[in-house]
Amino acid sequence: xxxxxxxxxxxxxxxxxxxxxxxxxxxxxxxxxxxxxxxxxxxxxxxxxxxxxxxxxxxxxxxxxxxxxxxxxxxxxxxxxxxxxxxxxxxxxxxxxxxxxxxxxxxxxxxxxxxxxxxxxxxxxxxxxxxxxxxxxxxxxx
Numbered sequence: 001x002x003x004x005x006x007x008x009x010x011x012x013x014x015x016x017x018x019x020x021x022x023x024x025x026x027x028x029x030x031x032x033x034x035x036x037x038x039x040x041x042x043x044x045x046x047x048x049x050x051x052x053x054x055x056x057x058x059x060x061x062x063x064x065x066x067x068x069x070x071x072x073x074x075x076x077x078x079x080x081x082x083x084x085x086x087x088x089x090x091x092x093x094x095x096x097x098x099x100x101x102x103x104x105x106x107x108x109x110x111x112x113x114x115x116x117x118x119x120x121x122x123x124x125x126x127x128x129x130x131x132x133x134x135x136x137x138x139x140x141x142x
Contacts, residue, residue: 025043028041039066046072048071053067079101092123099118113138117133118131
């Protein structure tokens with residue numbers, strides 16, 4: 001595993017370990033016709049949350065992590081909208097920015113949500129911009 005990825009993983013785990021137990025962890029799946037990824041999210045508070053995402057279908061040598069920090073700018077009873085940014089390393093090496101919505105369709109199960117996300121990615125080495133849209137599901141643990 002490249003040294004930058006090792007350092008990144010250690011930094012993320014250190015940051016998560018200093019938070020209080022009131023914060024919440026979530027798991028998510030993101031997909032579209034070309035890419036899919038799984039993620040572990042961490043809510044620092046009601047407005048700020050982070051995701052550590054890994055693209056699926058990659059080998060250990062092709063391990064492609066993505067780290068994003070998001071801000072909930074509109075929170076209603078049945079949906080949230082957010083924007084954020086971060087970076088991705090290895091198969092893609094670049095900067096991502098996303099805007100999305102989480103929809104809670106079931107009133108009796110508010111921890112479950114569907115999400116839609118638009119995520120442009122600037123690939124630094126190729127100097128190209130990729131426009132990605134993802135759909136998925138998320139479950140937040142209490």
